[in-house]
Structure formats: C-alpha cells, structure tokens
Amino acid sequence: xxxxxxxxxxxxxxxxxxxxxxxxxxxxxxxxxxxxxxxxxxxxxxxxxxxxxxxxxxxxxxxxxxxxxxxxxxxxxxxxxxxxxxxxxxxxxxxxxxxxxxxxxxxxxxxxxxxxxxxxxxxxxxxxxxxxxxxxxxxxxxxxxxxxxxxxxxxxxxxxxxxxxxxx
Amino acid sequence: xxxxxxxxxxxxxxxxxxxxxxxxxxxxxxxxxxxxxxxxxxxxxxxxxxxxxxxxxxxxxxxxxxxxxxxxxxxxxxxxxxxxxxxxxxxxxxxxxxxxxxxxxxxxxxxxxxxxxxxxxxxxxxxxxxxxxxxxxxxxxxxxxxxxxxxxxxxxxxxxxxxxxxxxxxxxxxxxxxxxxxxxxxxxxxxxxxxxxxxxxxxxxxxxxxxxxxxxxxxxxxxxxxxxxxxxxxxxxxxxxxxxxxxxxxxxxxxx
Numbered sequence: 021x022x023x024x025x026x027x028x029x030x031x032x033x034x035x036x037x038x039x040x041x042x043x044x045x046x047x048x049x050x051x052x053x054x055x056x057x058x059x060x061x062x063x064x065x066x067x068x069x070x071x072x073x074x075x076x077x078x079x080x081x082x083x084x085x086x087x088x089x090x091x092x093x094x095x096x097x098x099x100x101x102x103x104x105x106x107x108x109x110x111x112x113x114x115x116x117x118x119x120x121x122x123x124x125x126x127x128x129x130x131x132x133x134x135x136x137x138x139x140x141x142x143x144x145x146x147x148x149x150x151x152x153x154x155x156x157x158x159x160x161x162x163x164x165x166x167x168x169x170x171x172x173x174x175x176x177x178x179x180x181x182x183x184x185x186x187x188x
Numbered sequence: 189x190x191x192x193x194x195x196x197x198x199x200x201x202x203x204x205x206x207x208x209x210x211x212x213x214x215x216x217x218x219x220x221x222x223x224x225x226x227x228x229x230x231x232x233x234x235x236x237x238x239x240x241x242x243x244x245x246x247x248x249x250x251x252x253x254x255x256x257x258x259x260x261x262x263x264x265x266x267x268x269x270x271x272x273x274x275x276x277x278x279x280x281x282x283x284x285x286x287x288x289x290x291x292x293x294x295x296x297x298x299x300x301x302x303x304x305x306x307x308x309x310x311x312x313x314x315x316x317x318x319x320x321x322x323x324x325x326x327x328x329x330x331x332x333x334x335x336x337x338x339x340x341x342x343x344x345x346x347x348x349x350x351x352x353x354x355x356x357x358x359x360x361x362x363x364x365x366x367x368x369x370x371x372x373x374x375x376x377x378x379x380x381x382x383x384x385x386x387x388x389x390x391x392x393x394x395x396x397x398x399x400x401x402x403x404x405x406x407x408x409x410x411x412x413x414x415x416x417x418x419x420x421x422x423x424x425x426x427x428x429x430x431x432x433x434x435x436x437x438x439x440x441x442x443x444x
Contacts, residue, residue, distance in 0.1 A: 071242070071321070073238075073239060073242060073321070073325060074239055074242030074243045074245075074246055074318070074321045074322060074325060075238040075239050075240070075241050075242025075243070075245075076242065077238070103317070104246065104317035104318060104320065104321055105313070105316065105317035105320055106320065107317075107320035107321045107324065108321070161228065162228040162229075162231070162232060163232065163328060163331070163332060164228075164231055164232035164235040164236070164328075164332070165231065166231070167235075168235050168238060168239060168325075172228070188324055
C-alpha cells in the first residue's frame with residue numbers, strides 16, 4: 021500500500037483526470053461535467069458527482085472508479101457524494117470534451133437555449149453536422165439510441181450513421 | 189443519494205405516490221423488451237423505462253428518508269404488498285397492443301411534464317432536485333408518444349382503429365391522476381406538491397392537440413375508476429408485482 025501525503029484538491033483532480041465515462045471512454049467525468057466538486061480535509065477526500073440522467077446506469081461504475089483511482093494514488097479515505105441539483109446539462113461539457121466526442125465519431129450537443137425546457141410538438145429545427153464528413157445534410161433516425169444521452173442520425177452526404185449527444 | 193431533512197410523513201407518502209407511478213410504468217414498459225415492432229423502438233422504450241426507473245429510485249429513496257424508518261429504495265420496491273402501493277391505476281394496466289401502450293404513454297407523459305415543471309420549485313429541496321432532472325426526461329417521453337400517436341392515428345385504417353381502441357381503453361383511468369385529497373391539498377398549501385387542479389388544463393390542452401393532429405377522437409366517458417392512491421388496484425397489478433418482486437424475495441439480501 022502506497023502512502024502518500026495528504027493530497028490537495030488539485031492533486032485529487034489530477035488523478036480523477038483518468039476516470040472516464042464507461043459508456044463514452046474518450047470523455048473523463050470532468051469533461052462531461054459529471055464531476056462537480058472536490059474537497060479535501062486532511063487525508064479525507066470528498067468527491068461530489070451528479071448523474072447525467074436519473075437512470076444513468078454508469079453511476080455505480082463511476083463511483084467505484086473514483087474510489088479505486090484515488091486508492092491507487094495512496095488516498096483510500098474517499099467519500100463519493102451524489103447530488104441531483106443543480107441538474108446536469110450538456111452545457112457543462114467542456115470544449116475539449118466536445119472536440120474529443122467529435123473525433124470519436126459522436127456529434128457533440130448544441131448549446132441549450134436559456135430558460136425552461138423547450139417542448140416542441142412537431143419536427144425539431146436542430147442542425148446536426150456529421151462528425152465524419154462535416155456535412156449539415158443529416159437526418160434523425162431515432163431519438164433514443166444506445167444510451168439515454170444519445171440519438172441516432174444518418175448523414176445524407178457520406179451515408180454514414182452516427183450518434184448525436186443530445187442537448188439536455 | 190442521501191438527504192438529512194426532518195421526518196415528514198406527508199411528504200414521504202407523496203413521494204411514494206410519485207415513485208410508485210414511475211416504478212410501475214417502468215416495469216410495464218420493460219415488458220416490451222425484445223418484443224417491440226422494430227429494433228429502434230425496442231431501444232426507445234427501454235430508454236424511457238430506464239428514465240422512469242431512475243426517477244423511481246430517487247423518489248423511493250427520498251420517501252424512505254422522509255419516513256424516517258430506515259427503509260431503502262429496495263425495501264419499498266420489493267417488500268411492500270399490493271395494497272401498500274399507491275400508484276394510479278393507469279400505470280399498472282396491461283400494455284395491450286403497441287397502440288394502447290403509446291396511448292397510455294401519451295396520457296401519462298402529458299401529465300408528467302407539467303407535474304415536474306411545477307415540482308422543480310417545490311418547497312421540498314429533495315423533491316425539487318429530482319424534478320429538475322425528471323422534467324428534461326419526460327419532455328422526450330411526451331415527444332416520442334406524440335409522434336407515434338400521430339403516425340398510428342393518421343396512418344392506415346387498421347392502425348387508426350387500433351390506436352383509437354387503445355386510447356378508449358386507457359382514457360377513463362387518466363382522471364385519477366388529477367384527484368385530490370386531504371394529504372395533497374395540505375401539501376399544495378405548503379408549496380410542496382403540485383396542484384392537480386392546475387395540472388389538468390395543461391394536460392388536456394396537450395392531449396387534445398395531439399389527438400387532433402392524430403385524427404383521433406377524444407373519448408367520452410362518465411366512468412371514473414379510482415382507488416390506486418388508497419392501495420386499491422386492478423386485477424392486472426398482482427401479476428406485475430409477482431414478476432417484479434419474486435427474485436428479490438426468493439433471495440433475500442442477495443447481491444451480484
């Protein structure tokens with residue numbers, strides 16, 4: 021067991037930089053905005069995370085990954101808190117995260133309009149550019165894809181299907 | 189999730205109602221797994237069910253906290269009996285065919301959206317936090333149900349007939365979502381609960397707009413089944429609970 025000196029919050033954040041979303045392994049929990057806060061009191065570390073969706077099945081795995089990454093770094097005294105409020109939004113996703121998503125083949129979310137959730141009864145005006153060829157000539161195939169946070173699209177220019185991370 | 193607010197049995201019971209609605213509907217929708225009309229729809233319905241299950245987990249955890257007797261989300265979901273469940277009957281009805289499932293989904297989602305919008309500013313912080321997440325999710329559920337109802341209602345003669353029949357079957361049960369009682373009016377007064385009298389006009393406007401677009405008729409009925417909030421359920425419910433609870437009860441304390 022490695023014993024390290026009491027960490028600073030920056031030390032902890034640096035270690036958490038290797039904890040990724042199990043469903044989208046190119047994004048760290050910091051890129052995604054799931055990591056909300058780090059507090060350090062002596063050797064006791066409190067990490068606060070927030071779920072993307074209420075039923076996000078990745079939360080248990082993220083909690084376990086946070087603990088094991090910090091334990092490997094020599095800080096086993098870890099408390100992982102889960103908060104729901106303020107509610108997670110794709111606006112918290114970093115620019116770096118958006119770039120990584122696109123390179124991974126997932127169209128990143130657009131910025132949400134301010135104010136209450138928009139309910140559109142009818143076709144949506146979203147323009148989602150193809151992450152492969154950049155064309156804006158795309159169409160939505162289904163609003164719910166392999167995970168709650170994504171919808172499935174197809175590019176009419178290069179004919180490739182792709183996932184789109186929904187603005188949420 | 190854990191909260192440390194004071195014990196409040198009224199809030200606990202309200203969370204149980206909302207949580208049971210979400211849990212039971214999630215269980216019903218999951219019956220479509222591997223049976224949907226197309227692969228994309230299978231994935232969509234399971235996504236909707238997963239959202240509802242997540243909301244149910246948060247709500248039942250909060251109910252347990254406010255109750256103050258140490259009951260966990262699992263205790264509440266798996267170890268209560270039929271008459272302890274306080275969901276509205278509409279969520280426990282059999283799925284019927286796909287048209288009926290979607291008709292129910294429209295009626296419930298059109299209720300969930302204004303409900304969670306109102307609860308996002310609930311005086312109970314735990315409830316407001318759950319609502320802030322749920323409101324974004326149910327907006328997708330409503331949109332999904334709307335687009336199917338329009339496609340089925342304004343589709344072929346057969347799809348129209350079955351969508352209308354499904355709608356007629358579930359319609360009378362929607363009234364229960366807007367019932368009030370002493371518990372609810374007390375919580376509305378305290379700013380904790382959403383007022384059903386305010387939700388119903390919003391619900392009706394949404395539903396009528398969708399049905400008009402879908403060329404479906406608003407059913408006329410004077411029959412108002414009721415009783416779910418008092419633990420009275422339809423014949424279908426016992427079978428659902430048996431399937432949902434038997435694994436947990438057969439292996440008490442079992443873990444993966």
